[in-house]
Amino acid sequence: MSYEQIDYQVADAVATITLNRPARMNALTRIMEAELRSAIEAADADRRVKVIVLTGAGRAFCAGMDMQELETLPPEDIRAERWMRPYDMNRRADYQTRYSYFPAAGKPIVCAINGAAAGLGLVMALYSDFRIASGQAVFATAFAKRGLIAEHGIAWMLPRIVGHAHATDLLMTSRKIDAAQALAMGLVHRVVTADQLADAARDLALELATQVSPRSLRVMKRQIWEAPFQTLGKAIALANAEMVSSLQSEDFKEGVAHFLEKRAPRFTGA
Numbered sequence: 001m002s003y004e005q006i007d008y009q010v011a012d013a014v015a016t017i018t019l020n021r022p023a024r025m026n027a028l029t030r031i032m033e034a035e036l037r038s039a040i041e042a043a044d045a046d047r048r049v050k051v052i053v054l055t056g057a058g059r060a061f062c063a064g065m066d067m068q069e070l071e072t073l074p075p076e077d078i079r080a081e082r083w084m085r086p087y088d089m090n091r092r093a094d095y096q097t098r099y100s101y102f103p104a105a106g107k108p109i110v111c112a113i114n115g116a117a118a119g120l121g122l123v124m125a126l127y128s129d130f131r132i133a134s135g136q137a138v139f140a141t142a143f144a145k146r147g148l149i150a151e152h153g154i155a156w157m158l159p160r161i162v163g164h165a166h167a168t169d170l171l172m173t174s175r176k177i178d179a180a181q182a183l184a185m186g187l188v189h190r191v192v193t194a195d196q197l198a199d200a201a202r203d204l205a206l207e208l209a210t211q212v213s214p215r216s217l218r219v220m221k222r223q224i225w226e227a228p229f230q231t232l233g234k235a236i237a238l239a240n241a242e243m244v245s246s247l248q249s250e251d252f253k254e255g256v257a258h259f260l261e262k263r264a265p266r267f268t269g270a
Contacts (some may be wrong), residue, residue: 001042005032007057008039013050013209014202015043022058027066028120037101044105050209050217050269052105053201054128055112056121064119064142095225099152102127103225106218108208112201113188118142119151126157129221130204131188134197137179139187145174160228162187213251214269 001008007018015040019026024034079207095104099120102109111128119142125131141158143151150158150171158167162185170177179191192200207270208217219242227235246252250270258265 001038003035003039005029006035006039007045008042010043010046010049012206013048014053014205015039015046015049015051016053016055016202017043019054019056019062022056022060024066025060025063025116026056026058026121027063029066038220040102040105040109044107049160050107051205052107052109052110052114053205054124055198055201056114058115059136060115060121061111061113061117062121063116063125064121064138079237091222092226094153095228097152099123102129103221106221107214108205108217108221110201110205110208112197113137113139114194114197116140117147123152123154126154128160129224132190132192132197132201132204133179133188133193134180134194135179135191136194137191138176139170139178139182140174140176140184141171142174144172147242163169211253211265213265213267215249215267217252218269219246 003020005019005021007016007020009016010020010242016038019032019036021027021029021032040052043052071168091104095101102124108130109128110130110132111125113125113131113133115136116138117125118138118140120137122141126210141150141154143149155167155171158170162170166185166187177185177187179188182188183191190200223235223238223242225239230238251267254265254267
């Protein structure tokens with residue numbers, strides 16, 4: 001499939017999705033939104049793909065919604081049915097909305113933040129499983145400075161990642177923070193130099209794609225994203241049920257075999 005505002009490439013079990021409007025700092029349009037969702041769905045359905053990398057072209061990751069579109073955006077568009085369609089009816093409905101569908105993908109999403117991540121750009125980063133930032137990255141919620149509110153679940157997500165105090169600060173002041181500050185508050189997992197970012201994201205993706213069980217990743221991702229809605233007892237019950245299935249899986253057999261035989265793993269995801 002060809003895309004107009006993103007680039008989509010698959011190599012070595014990794015699907016790389018690049019937001020590709022560098023002249024507009026990869027600001028989101030409705031075309032880009034639809035293409036991004038299509039690409040993530042395609043990567044999730046592609047048996048060749050084990051990990052998804054999301055990044056931006058040029059000097060920004062994503063500067064938020066394109067202001068020209070935002071000016072003319074009908075208020076009712078936020079709840080339009082085309083954005084709220086189910087991603088997977090077996091997954092939690094909370095993760096089937098306009099931007100919260102990243103957790104519904106069964107494969108890990110590595111966000112390589114190459115520059116500004118503001119507004120909806122920050123929202124997308126938060127819904128990713130891993131966040132690696134360039135030292136040139138800058139982060140801002142931006143909503144309060146536009147007369148908007150904490151959009152698309154960010155008031156739920158941000159405190160869970162950085163804590164209540166940092167979330168209140170970032171949301172209500174809309175101040176910018178740099179990569180070092182983002183790392184200190186736990187907003188990102190790692191910070192690397194700009195010229196190391198693509199390799200760092202790809203190295204992590206390849207490690208996930210080749211060294212661990214795709215089945216384990218799929219189940220663990222579901223466990224992690226379900227946990228905020230569960231009691232400890234329910235989390236344990238889910239883990240116990242999944243453990244029974246894991247012990248009967250081909251990947252478990254391979255996990256034991258490659259360890260005993262002292263060779264590289266050959267996981268299939270089954």
